Amino acid sequence: MKPPIYGVMAEFDNPASLVTAAREARARGYRKLDAYSPFPIEALTEALHLPKSKLPLIVLIGGILGGIAGYMMQYYVTVIYYPINVGGRPLHSWPMYIVITFELTVLFAAVSAVFGLLAVCGLPMPYHPTFNVPRFALASRNRFFLCIEAADPLFDRTETESFLESMDAREVSEVAH
Amino acid sequence: MADERQIAEEELEPAPVIAPGYTFGTVTDQIASVVLTRRTPVFWIACFAGGFSLLLLLLWSVALLLAKGVGIWGIKIPVGWGFAITNFVWWIGIGHAGTLISAILLLLNQTWRNSINRFAEAMTLFAVACAGMFPLLHMGRPWLFYWMFPYPNTMGVQPQFRSPLVWDVFAVSTYATVSFLFWFVGLLPDLATLRDRATNRLARATYGILAMGWRGSAWHWANHETATLLLAGLATPLVLSVHTVVSFDFAVAIVPGWHSTFFPPYFVAGAIYSGFAMVLVLAIPLRQVYGLKGLITDKHLENSAKVMLATGLIVGYAYVLETFTAWYSGNIYENAAIWHRMTGPYAPVYWCLITCNIVAPQALWFKKMRTTPVLLFIASLVVLVGMWLERYVIIVSSLAQDYLVSSWRVFSPTRWDWATYIGTIGLFTFLFFLFIRLLPMISIFEVRTLLPQAKVEEESKG
Numbered sequence: 001m002k003p004p005i006y007g008v009m010a011e012f013d014n015p016a017s018l019v020t021a022a023r024e025a026r027a028r029g030y031r032k033l034d035a036y037s038p039f040p041i042e043a044l045t046e047a048l049h050l051p052k053s054k055l056p057l058i059v060l061i062g063g064i065l066g067g068i069a070g071y072m073m074q075y076y077v078t079v080i081y082y083p084i085n086v087g088g089r090p091l092h093s094w095p096m097y098i099v100i101t102f103e104l105t106v107l108f109a110a111v112s113a114v115f116g117l118l119a120v121c122g123l124p125m126p127y128h129p130t131f132n133v134p135r136f137a138l139a140s141r142n143r144f145f146l147c148i149e150a151a152d153p154l155f156d157r158t159e160t161e162s163f164l165e166s167m168d169a170r171e172v173s174e175v176a177h
Numbered sequence: 178m179a180d181e182r183q184i185a186e187e188e189l190e191p192a193p194v195i196a197p198g199y200t201f202g203t204v205t206d207q208i209a210s211v212v213l214t215r216r217t218p219v220f221w222i223a224c225f226a227g228g229f230s231l232l233l234l235l236l237w238s239v240a241l242l243l244a245k246g247v248g249i250w251g252i253k254i255p256v257g258w259g260f261a262i263t264n265f266v267w268w269i270g271i272g273h274a275g276t277l278i279s280a281i282l283l284l285l286n287q288t289w290r291n292s293i294n295r296f297a298e299a300m301t302l303f304a305v306a307c308a309g310m311f312p313l314l315h316m317g318r319p320w321l322f323y324w325m326f327p328y329p330n331t332m333g334v335q336p337q338f339r340s341p342l343v344w345d346v347f348a349v350s351t352y353a354t355v356s357f358l359f360w361f362v363g364l365l366p367d368l369a370t371l372r373d374r375a376t377n378r379l380a381r382a383t384y385g386i387l388a389m390g391w392r393g394s395a396w397h398w399a400n401h402e403t404a405t406l407l408l409a410g411l412a413t414p415l416v417l418s419v420h421t422v423v424s425f426d427f428a429v430a431i432v433p434g435w436h437s438t439f440f441p442p443y444f445v446a447g448a449i450y451s452g453f454a455m456v457l458v459l460a461i462p463l464r465q466v467y468g469l470k471g472l473i474t475d476k477h478l479e480n481s482a483k484v485m486l487a488t489g490l491i492v493g494y495a496y497v498l499e500t501f502t503a504w505y506s507g508n509i510y511e512n513a514a515i516w517h518r519m520t521g522p523y524a525p526v527y528w529c530l531i532t533c534n535i536v537a538p539q540a541l542w543f544k545k546m547r548t549t550p551v552l553l554f555i556a557s558l559v560v561l562v563g564m565w566l567e568r569y570v571i572i573v574s575s576l577a578q579d580y581l582v583s584s585w586r587v588f589s590p591t592r593w594d595w596a597t598y599i600g601t602i603g604l605f606t607f608l609f610f611l612f613i614r615l616l617p618m619i620s621i622f623e624v625r626t627l628l629p630q631a632k633v634e635e636e637s638k639g
Contacts, residue, residue, distance in 0.1 A: 015633050022395075038201060038370070039625040040398035043633045048395050055403045063411075074338045077327055082335040096339040099422055103347040106415045110355040110408055114362055117404040121397050124389035131392075137373035139393050140366070142201035 006129035006177050007032075007149035008160050009136070010169035015041050018144035021167040022047040025148060028163065032152035036130065036145040058116035059109050066108025070101040132176045147175060194289040194627060196471035201625050204472075208619045209374050211467055217614065220466045225610040231603020238596040239314065247317050249593040256576045256588035261315035263568045264598050266423055267451065268308035268605075269349065270444070270564065273416055274452020275301030276356060279363070280412035283405070289480055291623035292472045295367075296463070296609075297456050298360040299618070303608040304455070305353045307601040312345070314597070341425035348422040355415055359408045365391050366401070366622045420444045427571065434514035434575030437502065443495035450488035450534075451564035453481050454557035459609070461554045463618065472619055475548050482547040485560065486538060492567075493535040514575055522587045523574040526566055533563025 012018045015037060022035050022044060035044050044050075074097045078084070083091050118124070130136050130147060139145050146167075148160050157174075164172045241249055252259040275297040282290040313319040325346045327335050336343045368388035375381040391397060424444035427435035457478065464473040503515040518527045537559045540546045547553060578585045612618070625631060 015631060019633050035395040036393045037395070037398065038205070038393060039366075039622045039631060040402050041395070041631075041633060044395040045399050050396055050399055053400050053403050055400055056407065059407050059411075073327060077335045078338055082333075084337070093339060099341075099344040099418070099425075100338060100347045102418060103344075103351040103415075106411050106418075107351040107354060110358055110411050113404050113407045113411070114358045117362065117400055118389070120400050121391075123391065126390055128390060128392060140370040140373045140391075141205045 004177065005150055005157070006132075006175040007147050007151075007155070008157070008164060009130065009133055009145055009147040009173055009175050010164035010167060011135060011138075011171045011173075012144040012146070012168070013170055015043075015144055017168050018146055019043045019047050021146050021164070021169070024167060025146065025163070029154050030148050030152050030160075032149040032155070034147050034149070036136070036139040036147070038140055038142060038144075053120060055113070055116050055120055058120075059113045062112025062116070063105050063109030067101055067105040069108070070104030071097055073104075074100055129175050129177050133173050135171065135173070143170075194474065194476060195292060195624065196474060199471065199628055201628065201630065204624050204628065205370060205374070205621055207469070208472070208617050208621045208624070209371060211613070212371060212615060212617055213375055213377075213380070218466055220462070221610060221614060224606060225614075228603050228606030228608075228610055231600055232607045233603075234596050235600025235604055238593050238600055241593065242314060242597070243319070247315065249591065250597075251589050251591045251594055253586060253588075255579060255584050255586060256573055258315075258572050258576060259588055260569075260590055260594040260598055261311040262426075263565065263572050264601065265308050265311035265315075266444075266568045266572075267565045268304045268311070268601065269352075269423060270420060270448030270451045270568075271455045271561075272301040272304035272308065272352075272356070272452065273420060273445070273448035274456050275299070275304075276352075276359075276412050276416040277449055277452065278456070279359060280409040280416065283409045284413060288627055289477055291627055292619050293456065293460060293477055293481075294623070295360075295363065295620040296459060296612070296618045298356065298363065299609065299612045299616075300452075300455060300459060301356050302353070302360060303605050303612075305349070305356060306608065307605050309349060309353065310601060310604075311597075341422065341429045344422045345426055348419045352415060352419045355408070355412055359412055362401070362404055362408060363620055363623075364616065365389070366393060367617045367620060369393065370621055371617065417445055420448045427575075432575050432579055433508070433510040434518070434571065436511075437499070439495060439498060439502075443492070443499075446488045446491035446495065447564060447567065450485060450492055451561055453485045453488070454560035454564070457481050457485070457553055457557040458561065461550045461557075463613070465550070467618075469619065472624060475550075478550060478553055479544075479547045482541050482553055482556075485557070486541040489534065489538040489541075489560070496531065496535065510580060514578070517578045518570060518574050521574070521578065523570055523577070527570050527574070530563050530566035530570055533559050534567060537563070 010021065012021065018035055018037060019041065022033070025033055026047065026049060033048065035041075035048060037044070075092065078093065079091045085091075130139075130145075133145075135143070136145065146164065146169075148155060148164070150157075154160075161172050161174075238249075250259060250261070252261070275294075278290050278297040279294040279301075283294075313322050316322065325336060325343065336346075365388060368384050369391035372381055372384040372388045375384055421441040421444070424440035428437055428440040430436060460473055460481075461478065464470050500515055503511040506512075517523070538556060540552075540556060545552075546556065573588045577587055
């Protein structure tokens, strides 16, 4: 018996074949699959039925927290902790708080966008089985890959391989764990 | 109908922004080879050596400054700001073009930005690094810089949040952080490319660690695009706010020649003006030396020149308006401030700046000027000089002659003023050429999306 594998991977020459193959694999009922390309391909998102990303929500929450933190910090310092009376002017001088509130909103939102991106993508990830395929190095150059994972209920080593071969693939290879 | 639609689409299709004949592979190889080759061009060594020498000059003058204090500069009351703040505003302005190119042009769907955004963003980072040094050094005791931030301390004091100088601390530090994050997110897929292409073990390990295991999966890309758009949306108001806040340092003060409501837009336009000039100064020699004319085409140079011309005209309008407002306000101090600039001890500087910033750039109306790289390079240098003089005139001439005639004093820079300023040009050059050698100066994955092969045709959806 062969050792269990991560999945089967097909290599394509151009983005259009990859999108076609991804669509066809979805249509055949495969659910655990991922596509790899050297640049973003919009059609893939829809072909693979990728779930909606939570990233915008993370950024929104980050921004709101930053804004509140910025405002409260200034309020606390200028009204409670270190009040300075300048000719009887109000201590809660909100128009003067706008700039720093804005800056901290942007700062928190941007930091949550970057860390949110890493978290949502599961990075940093020092090891991933796809890197075991030698030709996968070309995924960051000029080749397009579709990997159907062994975890898929419909996965069958020979059948999945022959399906991918029928999809105009340059090469189909097994991905070791 | 179908034919008509096709014709219409063809007409609407913008002219390609990079030269024809590239493939995904050649684009990748050409840009990555600049980094992954063993051969270092003589041009690089020369520029790096020049930058490094000037960096040593900076270290020398900073060491002297720390040992002796800010008295080694020419600043004396009433001109307390002198060169340091002039250089600060100049450098931070230069940085603005990078963010404009990477964020605002992305949101406006200007695909030509894809081959210049990476090094323009790097330019932003290094310019902000140079800018940030000046207020710190100017404090006299830079090692106490953390007093500018609110933190619980035994002295029981806190920063004054109603002061534009404190706003500046937050604006500039936020700007530096966000610019770095934006730059790094864009770099991530290209670091993966370098990791996969590097043959040297050390290089592969380093790029591998930096790429954090990026695989280019559809899920990665979808989130990467979302993150990029969100960061662009955040960076756009941020970049406008930064120079606005810098201008508040002046506009909120009551010094004649500073106290003016149109400073924010005037400063932002000037920032973009000088920033595009710096982009051209860097791009023109680089594309020549590294044979990147197919990626940074004449069209890129021409577009940047047009942005320069447009922002230059806004700056010119601001000069006219400044003079008009001084006259129309009927305020004798405002009037005197402008009059001193035009005829007083700083008159030669003032007229030089008018020549550099308003008169000379009018040559950019001519297509020949915009499409001849050598002339454009010279025009950009002229603009950079002009914008530096502008900040010098605004800061120094306004302070030198304010309300009280008995305290007037003309500022003259010492050699350490010049050494620190020129030293930061060295720091900038040093960092920039390190970047050119170690990281891809053009965004590889974004250039791939510009290729005609990258389009997924409608038929394939069938």
